[in-house]
Amino acid sequence: MKIFRNILLFLLMLTSTGILAQQDTLKLQREARALLRDGNDLYNKQKYVDASVAYKKALGKNSKYQKGNYNLGNALYQEKNYKEAVPQYELTAKTAKDKFAKAEAYHNIGNAMMEQKQYQPAVDAYKNSLRNNPKDDETRYNLAVAQQLLDKENKDKKDDKNKDKNKDKKDDKNKDDKNKDKDKDKKDGDDKDKKKDDKDGKGDDKQDKNKDKKKQEPKPQQGKMTPQQMKQLLESLNNEEKKTQKKMNAKKAKGKKVKQEKDW
Structure with a gap:
């Protein structure tokens, strides 16, 4: 009889503990729903930062609050x-049973990826959305745009x-051409040096011939002019005289005014 009584007391304790835990859970869920409603009001007023804070508080009360996660995503x-x-x-998208x-969660993932210009993840997200809701034309349109941008990027x-x-x-x-030019310049330099040596050799021969020629030509006697030199000197004096006369005439004509006839 005593054993039965102890078992009954133990069961009563377990039941009361379970009831209390359930009551605490319900209380937290009610508080989470209240915070979610506050967040929604702020969201509708476009106070997105404050709405995010409210949604995070709601998730703090109930971490498995699906609407809290989704709405927080929208606020962010x-x-x-x-x-x-x-x-x-x-x-x-992972926890939703509907x-x-x-489909809506994947669609929004695609939109967020598009905003970040991550076109491949966006395409994948839109495809997942259509797998869950094949009749969504908006998602189908977004998929086409994302695919086009992805093709362009690739x-x-x-x-x-x-x-x-x-x-x-x-x-x-260019490197090969540069090396070729370098080799060509080197070859041209060698050829040039060779030609120079040949030229120097010929120059020496020519110089020796000129020396021999000068030795053979008769030198004019000092103090006497050849007929050709005398003729050149006379022509030079005549030219100088003509130039001097021309300058004199120019000086006389300078400053002379040309009178303009007037038509009365």
């Missing part, structure tokens, strides 16, 4: 804090890669 998105918004949407809720990367490749080839070609 409106703050343009796309990087932190994505994990909130991902958590919603397909439409999953094409630009490919073009840049080809440009770098062509640049490397051009640099190698």
Whole structure:
């Protein structure tokens, strides 16, 4: 009888403990819902930072509050804090049991990725959204835009890669041409030196011939002029005289005014 009584007391204690725990859980859930409503009011007033604070407090009361995660993601998105918004949407997509809720979460992930110009993750997110809600035309349109931007990005990367490749080839070609020019300059220099040596040799021969020629030509006697030299001297004196006369005439004519006839 005593044993039965102890068992009964133990069961009563467990039951009361469970009831108290359940009551605490319900209390926290009510507080979380109240904070969520506060956050929604602030969100509608476009006070997104304050709304984020309220949603975080709601999640502090109930970490598994799906609406809290989703709404926090929206508030962060409106703050343009796309990087932190994505994990909130991902958590919603993971825990939501409703397909439409999953589709909306993935759609918003795609939008946040688009804002960050991360086109491949955006395409993947939109596809996941359509898997959960194939009739969503808005998601289908966004997917088409994201795919187009992704194709352009891949094409630009490919073009840049080809440009770098062509640049490397051009640099190698310029290097080869430079080496060829260097070899050519060296060859030209050698040829030039060779020609110079040949020229110097010929120059010496020519100089020796001129020396021999000078030795053979008769030298004019000192103090006497040849007929040719006398003729050149007379012509030079006549030219100087003509120049002097011309200068004199120019001085006389200088300052002479030309009278203009007037038409009365």
